[in-house]
Amino acid sequence: AQTVTQSQPEMSVQEAETVTLSCTYDTSESDYYLFWYKQPPSRQMILVIRQEAYKQQNATENRFSVNFQKAAKSFSLKISDSQLGDAAMYFCAYRSIYNNNDMRFGAGTRLTVKP
């Protein structure tokens, strides 16, 4: 089964600064989806951004962007101009296209934003 690794249990960033959260994954598949989810203290899981593996262009959503390195199996999330509301747990997720479409999550990174 595919595995997703987030090696940073905790990260902190100063308000208005930029922070990058790391994610690596293990797969033998050539096509798949990758996601970043945000979980604030309310515990709601919020989809932040999505990347299709067949697309070379990195996905962006406003202040959120990814650095997708397919050969390295790396999928990092960059948050620009960090805001206090960005403080949350961030989860990286892998979704298979060919292997029954299941979706697996990393252990998460807790992001603290300092005012």
Added chain:
Amino acid sequence: DAGVIQSPRHEVTEMGQEVTLRCKPISGHDYLFWYRQTMMRGLELLIYFNNNVPIDDSGMPEDRFSAKMPNASFSTLKIQPSEPRDSAVYFCASSYRGLGAFFGQGTRLTVV
């Protein structure tokens, strides 16, 4: 659309009792997932359905856990009998094909 709806939001039950968690996915979505979240184990995929058919239940921890999806708009996760170690937040999520899944607000289960 109201999003994925889970009920109850909180459940406190005594060890040995039966617990049923409910989920209404987003209309038109063809995948439904059940996850369990704990501090120790993170987000675990328990089971998922495609077009109401269970595809993979290898994440279901024990025979005490069962899940059903009788139609496209409803699913249940049942624990019988419940044990204290089942205490966790249980999430239901739905998606259309292979796209990102949308989560419900979760059910916090406490077994005492």
